[in-house]
Amino acid sequence: MKKYLKIISLGGFGRVTKNMFVYETDKDIIIVDCGVGFPEEEMLGVDLVIPDITYLKDKKDKIRAIFLSHGHDDHVGALPYILPQLSTKLPVFAPRWAKALAENKLSEFGIFPNIEEIDEGKRVKVGDFSLEFVKVTHSIPDTLHLAIETPVGLIYHAADFKLDLNPVMGKPTNQELVRQIGKRGVLCLLSDCLRSENPGFTPPEVKLEEVFEQEITDCEGKFIVTTMSSNISRLKQAIDVSLRHGRKIILVGRSIEKNIEIATKLKYISYPKEAFIPKKLINKYPPRAVTLIVAGSQGQLGSGMDRMVAGEIKDIKIKPGDKVVFSTDYIPGNETAIYNMIDNLYRLGAEVAYSDIRSDIHVSGHGSQGDLGKLMEMINPKYLIPIGGNYRHMVAYKKLAIKNGFKTDQVLIQDNGKVIEFNESGLSETKERVEIGQVMVDALGVGDVGNVVLRDRRILSEEGIVVAILPVNQSKMTLEGEPEIVSRGFVYIKENLELLAEAKRGIEGTLKEHQQRGRLDTRLVREVVQDYLEKFFFNKTGRRPMVLVVIVEV
């Protein structure tokens, strides 16, 4: 049998979130990352979207291990759903901080796998694959790139990263090591492409300390910072600056509290106990002696920031003199929620610093064209696959690669479950595709919400529902008493009693009319009434509520 390597993205290519990559040879499979995605707008009521592992269902005994590149939810968040479906005994490898976050999340689901720590310098051999790791910089500690030796060549898997030459935590990426890997001859570079539209290099994290320093200096009230809860180095910067200004730290929001707890335990940060005070003691201190680190930088409903703005957190009131710093990107789709939050903070009299009025209030964790181009150059691969971005980012990455001297057919833009296959002579011209569905998580249900349910939810959400209950004489198929009509989400019921009364009279008339034409059965009664009601309501209101006709035979 000819040797081959298949690369398949089970999260789909061309989506920013739910990263999950399969590397498959004839004997073995390893998985890189296992992330969740945000539901799209039309996925009403859906909490999360996870990768579709249908492809793996009959290949479970080929799977050797899962490797996690870093601890962001779009790289580890689907583990609680996916791992039990594969095997909770499956070896999982993760860098230190991702291991801590994944273990914490899995424990909430009652899953306690054995996650083995990986780091630069370590080598892992599983089946056909032999892996080394390169520590890179990103907006979360302990992010790794994976150099994967496979039977057909060396793969460099560069999940989210930027080349931060002066990171707040840890060391800068060892570019010499990257170059050495490049010199061994890399078959394919899979690279983060999220900021491939942006020229130059992404600024270093260290800049933020200066920004926080400037913002805190003229703040006479509470200093309030919100950012991604997993960005420990950013939290550290806000805390460091605050302590220098003689402020106590108060944590608001479960994710912030949890992450600071884990980071302290694992010694990513180390502060004297008295640096922090509990929320309830806030009013023992003057506002200018307090900094709040708050979850909810994306405007999330129910987050610490949301509840604080709504005045729902005991003892904490936002007041004139306070200053709120949104040290964050707006994830597309969240803009309105974030802007509403900013407006409401202003209404409470606070000062607000956010990226529209201060563009350096946040720096991305993703490399720009400079960072991405530099990695291409150091790795100098035969093929490049942009990952971790939308389709337009993949196109921008391709243009960047061409500008950097690669040829058009060296850049593989993948989409819709296309399988990329390499064999000993290079890229294989396979037409194989994997059907990648949307696996939705809604409360306790994984995958039990599908297109039919979503279509119904959409109609219900826009037009409401009308339920008509008809007591029908079993033998004669005539109405035995008045039909009952109930509606929800359709019109104000009290003000439209006449409309409903007219509908009832119409049902009776319609049935009589049909009865004169010939014998009815239950199915026919349901059909003619449904048909009548749909037309009636559309004529009267211009709306098309979902109409349910229930026949009770008496």
Added chain:
Amino acid sequence: MKKYLKIISLGGFGRVTKNMFVYETDKDIIIVDCGVGFPEEEMLGVDLVIPDITYLKDKKDKIRAIFLSHGHDDHVGALPYILPQLSTKLPVFAPRWAKALAENKLSEFGIFPNIEEIDEGKRVKVGDFSLEFVKVTHSIPDTLHLAIETPVGLIYHAADFKLDLNPVMGKPTNQELVRQIGKRGVLCLLSDCLRSENPGFTPPEVKLEEVFEQEITDCEGKFIVTTMSSNISRLKQAIDVSLRHGRKIILVGRSIEKNIEIATKLKYISYPKEAFIPKKLINKYPPRAVTLIVAGSQGQLGSGMDRMVAGEIKDIKIKPGDKVVFSTDYIPGNETAIYNMIDNLYRLGAEVAYSDIRSDIHVSGHGSQGDLGKLMEMINPKYLIPIGGNYRHMVAYKKLAIKNGFKTDQVLIQDNGKVIEFNESGLSETKERVEIGQVMVDALGVGDVGNVVLRDRRILSEEGIVVAILPVNQSKMTLEGEPEIVSRGFVYIKENLELLAEAKRGIEGTLKEHQQRGRLDTRLVREVVQDYLEKFFFNKTGRRPMVLVVIVEV
């Protein structure tokens, strides 16, 4: 009686859209603008939001006229709903292009008011008010500012504008005229503040011609431009550049076709007939001889661009070599739809130019800090009220005014229906507030969708509905046969038959149990079953579908 002037925003302050201002003295009222707003995310199924005119209900005979500042929908779009409620005989004054757009829109509703044209140089006296007009520049032709002489002083109403020194159509703002008005002593300036976060001056429209020229030069296929359909000068630039490059023009989308038709009739533009070709002739020309001007720059479902991308427009296929130019801002909330469109255009092989990769592909019609500051300086009012922006823009405007030498209490930031009242001695300390509700338009219904309906729609959209029908013996209050359960938008029904069967058995058990405890009536039966089902489904699925229990007495 003391003379007074009340200024009330019926669209609410602090929202970008649905502009409608009331100027009221003891005898007379005039209205400035009458716009629609986009529904907010939680307004499920709602098409439009219009101003709440409850305040005017008992003051109809005081209303003398409506003045429109310009033709954008957020300034004129609510006329078809509001005018009939006031009086279709009410005098309406509008600049030429707004008049044409408003008449076109109103005619679709069968309303044919007499709209009188206003322009710079004209004076209108209605009741206590005497008005002059200043022609300003914006992203639509014929935009006016209003200088309103009132019994307590002169008001300068500066709706949307920028100071474009070299506009594509018409003349630049006559700053000498503005200064003269300022010199007469202005009591209050109401000013656009939408871009008050942005430093400098907003670039002139004329820049776009250069940009289109650059983009068309290397376009070997169809050149496709999308922008706001009402921005006639932008459309003209795209057409001019295209004709110079020997291309024929094809219009795609109803709003584009309509606006070009009206603009041609009113001689805003004038092209030989043969400049345009109908859609169906597209394939008679090589792609590089064609430019498409397409509606749908905000990613709207069902728009020309949306249908074109979906391949639903006969004869028009997007192909490699084509280039699509998004000459537009992303209105907050539309980002995901626009990005999906861009991704899909790339998938079809087109080139796409959009503001993330080319920031000068669009210029705003709203003035930045430079423009806004210049107007403050020229008018030099006693008081300033920022309008036409969100709360954060009003705050930024206030900061700008202070930077420009005004005092904190000269800038009135208004919100939530607060009435601003001036009397002969200046600002009056009124605490009066007008209750401003959200009037929602859903298909034919205006105002018949309210909070209860929206709350139901939200639950329905996220959790679905379960309807349980219980045939109950009238006298004994026992089940007379099996309960029936139907659900929509909840779970896959086929795969959850057992769940529903279990629920039915549970209903029977619950009722028996309660019956042993004492006599039930219809209300109690409904309550205990509803209670049981809500808990049952939450325990089983983690979801809280809306539960409707219908009792059929037999």
